[in-house]
Amino acid sequence: MNPQGWTREQMAQRAALDIPDGSYVNLGIGIPEMVVQFVPEGREFIYQTENGLLGMGPDPQPGHEDPDLINAGKKPVTAIPGAAFFHHADSFVMIRGGHIDICVLGAMQVSASGDLANWSTGASDAIPAVGGAMDLVAGVKTIFVITQHQTKNGEPKIVEHCTCPLTGKGVVDRIFTNLAVIDVTSEGLAVRDLAPGISFDYVQERTPVSLKLDIKK
Amino acid sequence: MNPQGWTREQMAQRAALDIPDGSYVNLGIGIPEMVVQFVPEGREFIYQTENGLLGMGPDPQPGHEDPDLINAGKKPVTAIPGAAFFHHADSFVMIRGGHIDICVLGAMQVSASGDLANWSTGASDAIPAVGGAMDLVAGVKTIFVITQHQTKNGEPKIVEHCTCPLTGKGVVDRIFTNLAVIDVTSEGLAVRDLAPGISFDYVQERTPVSLKLDIKK
Amino acid sequence: MIDKTIASAADGVSDIFDGSTVMIGGFGEAGSPIELIHALIDHGASGLTVVNNNTGSGHVGLAALIETGNVRKMICSYPRTANSMVFPDLYRSGKIELELVPQGSLAERIRAGGAGIPAFYTQTSVGTVLSEGKEEREFDGKTFVMERGLKADFALVKCRCADRFGNLLFNKTARNFNPIMCTAANITIAQTEQIVELGGIDPEHVVTPGIFVDRVLLLENPAQESKLVAEGITYP
Amino acid sequence: MIDKTIASAADGVSDIFDGSTVMIGGFGEAGSPIELIHALIDHGASGLTVVNNNTGSGHVGLAALIETGNVRKMICSYPRTANSMVFPDLYRSGKIELELVPQGSLAERIRAGGAGIPAFYTQTSVGTVLSEGKEEREFDGKTFVMERGLKADFALVKCRCADRFGNLLFNKTARNFNPIMCTAANITIAQTEQIVELGGIDPEHVVTPGIFVDRVLLLENPAQESKLVAEGITYP
Numbered sequence: 001m002n003p004q005g006w007t008r009e010q011m012a013q014r015a016a017l018d019i020p021d022g023s024y025v026n027l028g029i030g031i032p033e034m035v036v037q038f039v040p041e042g043r044e045f046i047y048q049t050e051n052g053l054l055g056m057g058p059d060p061q062p063g064h065e066d067p068d069l070i071n072a073g074k075k076p077v078t079a080i081p082g083a084a085f086f087h088h089a090d091s092f093v094m095i096r097g098g099h100i101d102i103c104v105l106g107a108m109q110v111s112a113s114g115d116l117a118n119w120s121t122g123a124s125d126a127i128p129a130v131g132g133a134m135d136l137v138a139g140v141k142t143i144f145v146i147t148q149h150q151t152k153n154g155e156p157k158i159v160e161h162c163t164c165p166l167t168g169k170g171v172v173d174r175i176f177t178n179l180a181v182i183d184v185t186s187e188g189l190a191v192r193d194l195a196p197g198i199s200f201d202y203v204q205e206r207t208p209v210s211l212k213l214d215i216k217k
Numbered sequence: 218m219n220p221q222g223w224t225r226e227q228m229a230q231r232a233a234l235d236i237p238d239g240s241y242v243n244l245g246i247g248i249p250e251m252v253v254q255f256v257p258e259g260r261e262f263i264y265q266t267e268n269g270l271l272g273m274g275p276d277p278q279p280g281h282e283d284p285d286l287i288n289a290g291k292k293p294v295t296a297i298p299g300a301a302f303f304h305h306a307d308s309f310v311m312i313r314g315g316h317i318d319i320c321v322l323g324a325m326q327v328s329a330s331g332d333l334a335n336w337s338t339g340a341s342d343a344i345p346a347v348g349g350a351m352d353l354v355a356g357v358k359t360i361f362v363i364t365q366h367q368t369k370n371g372e373p374k375i376v377e378h379c380t381c382p383l384t385g386k387g388v389v390d391r392i393f394t395n396l397a398v399i400d401v402t403s404e405g406l407a408v409r410d411l412a413p414g415i416s417f418d419y420v421q422e423r424t425p426v427s428l429k430l431d432i433k434k
Numbered sequence: 435m436i437d438k439t440i441a442s443a444a445d446g447v448s449d450i451f452d453g454s455t456v457m458i459g460g461f462g463e464a465g466s467p468i469e470l471i472h473a474l475i476d477h478g479a480s481g482l483t484v485v486n487n488n489t490g491s492g493h494v495g496l497a498a499l500i501e502t503g504n505v506r507k508m509i510c511s512y513p514r515t516a517n518s519m520v521f522p523d524l525y526r527s528g529k530i531e532l533e534l535v536p537q538g539s540l541a542e543r544i545r546a547g548g549a550g551i552p553a554f555y556t557q558t559s560v561g562t563v564l565s566e567g568k569e570e571r572e573f574d575g576k577t578f579v580m581e582r583g584l585k586a587d588f589a590l591v592k593c594r595c596a597d598r599f600g601n602l603l604f605n606k607t608a609r610n611f612n613p614i615m616c617t618a619a620n621i622t623i624a625q626t627e628q629i630v631e632l633g634g635i636d637p638e639h640v641v642t643p644g645i646f647v648d649r650v651l652l653l654e655n656p657a658q659e660s661k662l663v664a665e666g667i668t669y670p
Numbered sequence: 671m672i673d674k675t676i677a678s679a680a681d682g683v684s685d686i687f688d689g690s691t692v693m694i695g696g697f698g699e700a701g702s703p704i705e706l707i708h709a710l711i712d713h714g715a716s717g718l719t720v721v722n723n724n725t726g727s728g729h730v731g732l733a734a735l736i737e738t739g740n741v742r743k744m745i746c747s748y749p750r751t752a753n754s755m756v757f758p759d760l761y762r763s764g765k766i767e768l769e770l771v772p773q774g775s776l777a778e779r780i781r782a783g784g785a786g787i788p789a790f791y792t793q794t795s796v797g798t799v800l801s802e803g804k805e806e807r808e809f810d811g812k813t814f815v816m817e818r819g820l821k822a823d824f825a826l827v828k829c830r831c832a833d834r835f836g837n838l839l840f841n842k843t844a845r846n847f848n849p850i851m852c853t854a855a856n857i858t859i860a861q862t863e864q865i866v867e868l869g870g871i872d873p874e875h876v877v878t879p880g881i882f883v884d885r886v887l888l889l890e891n892p893a894q895e896s897k898l899v900a901e902g903i904t905y906p
Contacts, residue, residue, distance in 0.1 A: 049843070050773065050774070051697045051700070051843050051846050052697075052843045052845050052846050053842070053843050066842065067699060067700060067894055067896060068700050068701070068841045068842045068843060068844040069700075069842045069843055070697075070698065070700055070843055074697070074698040074699075074700075074751065079842070085840075085842055085843065085845055086845070087777075087845050087846060087847070087848070087849040087850055087877070088697075088723075088773070088774075088776075088777035088780075088846050088847045088850060089777045089778060089780070089781040089850045091774075091777070092773070092774035092777050092778060095774055096774050096778070096792060096793070096794060125762060127749055127750045127757070127758045127761060127762075128749075128768070128770050129747070129748040129749055129750050129770070130747055130748065130770060130771075130772050130773070130800065131747050131748040131772075131773050132747070132772065132773040132774055133772075134772040134774075134775075134794050134795045134798060134800065135772050135773060135774030135775065135794045138792070138793040138794040138795070138796065139774070139793065139794070165798065165799050166797060166798045166799075167798065168796075168797065168798065169796070169797035169798075
């Protein structure tokens, strides 16, 4: 048994498996950015980046980076055939108007009721910076979160109530951790999948919120 | 003395004289449409039509009409070099955001305080139709009105208070009639110009609001 | 694979249900998706609320749709034009409802609907009968009226060029309400004079990104409303 | 004749006054009008309120402007990035004010400012600390927060191509905030890599119509912020 469960890449790949063919997808910074590498065979996703591109493609070849063609994390990207450029207000029409199907975000904390905290530790000396996170959770139909199950110090990231400042209340639909895939449902958190060799009890021991095992195969 | 004063064409030409070089101008339906023919020597105006064109040009040559290139009155027009097409929301950003310098409109009635009525007689069997008139008077910096001084039945069109439903309150800046050019000022209506052979008294007799003669030459 | 092209106008409108709100692009005949409207007439949903700047002309296109009696309510800014008889007659006889909205407020309400904005404030119509019953509010010493965002179940639009992702280009002033209606409808059906390969539309030139479009119908030689009217044609 | 071209960056910014609100285009370095910002540093207006998504990087461009101490307040969504030290230091020492706005609300507030909309409602930030002190209101059973339109005295933007009417084209994701800032400022100054004759820009492709632009400066080879930062360059 590997007590670490899925790697970062495997978490991204597992999340990609749950994205339906033809989805319009926005990817947050960090592990979510890796999702772009794992489009399942036979599916086509269209990636939106909120700084003004629909149809974001894979990373550019080294030496072909264009400083005017970047993603929301300000990293160089490419544009696929059939892409479109637009300004920021039009970009957030897509996001805030409910046109993006799925957004995959990182998290500091997710609560049992789907509250998300991912923009600020709330520390007094921190420089607050929110970017598009609050717009995405408010506007996108389905919110996926990819996160380590615990912090490096072994603190839980799935909690009864978030202690960090919220990004949005009751916004998260599904959580992909290194240990499990967990849905936020009206009856509480439901484990839908477990990493190879990880037991439900192992996950529950590391989660201070009651989980329900409900794997639909 | 010609008791009719200026012709329709002369009214349009007189209004064009008061449009500064470089102005962005929207023209209403009717006599205002004629203004486009009378750009004074040495000036350049850019005409906006609210159905999505900045840089409206002269009428097309017969046989060159394009049903997809029309003005707000749904008449065929042309586009000048340097024109731009855009959708209706962007078009009304120009109008409602205060970016158009001058709008020239027709009128049923104008009041002493610059109220304009030009969209509905208020008759019970009329089909109400407003188009962009209320947006234009609310958003454009300067509103010119071109109108006959009186109705065909000799009723005044410049009145103390409008009896027709308003398009906007206190919106008109300058009125070009067949008899005179009249400014709406905080001290009342001021005659700035008279048609050739028309006396101030002749205008005052046909206007049920006290006028002030204040021609600045 | 994403391929939004459909085979027929009938396929495009087949799920438009009784009581739907349908936005129909165009300003007069420019940009009016006349073939999709005719397919909707054939399909025959009743109790529709239709959003368009006008009410059509003659007895084809939007005017013909209204003439079927299946339009319960029109939301528009200018319901009469030279050749519009259908709407005025129904309106005078009390058989159709009218919500009259200033043209710019109509456009902004549609954009707001597409942008997730339930309400906004504007100076347009303040002090007129068209602001009656609407909330007024002061900002920075000026009076504004609150207008609500407008959404639709379906939008029918006409464009010049499209690809299988649903990216759209329009033709001159036939652009008008079409792009914003694409954003405000749950399902958008576009008829296009041309379909190109992916990449055939420069990403810098895309007017409506495909995310706002659900179905694309190739209609290479669409009818011109004013010609049909001049020929005295009626639909169906 | 309408000719909005100007001879120098100094001419472009010469009337920016103390206490102005200045919108500066760009998302990170993409679309950042670095030469116009440097001209503003040379010009030296104080007490500025600056609107930008970020706060610049290194000691050039926006970061350099902030470093002069002439920026009283930043309105932005993401004031820290990999190479931004200037703003964080000033902020921690209480020498600069920050109004933090979600990126989409910032974009929509700027568009509203340009569109004559003093306020609108959005779901973004409801239930978070960023909605504190803002009016909340229910529409159709959901809670929204009221955001105000945002205007500026000046906008500094960067584009790829322009003509003498001020029509603008941008480059890829360097478009970002630039077009909406053009609409929201009293005076917009655009630096462009190319100026073409009237008609050289297809009217179907215009991104920013000239009505929103007051001054156009040709700057064929603009500096790239990240290169200046990598070279350790500081301005002035």
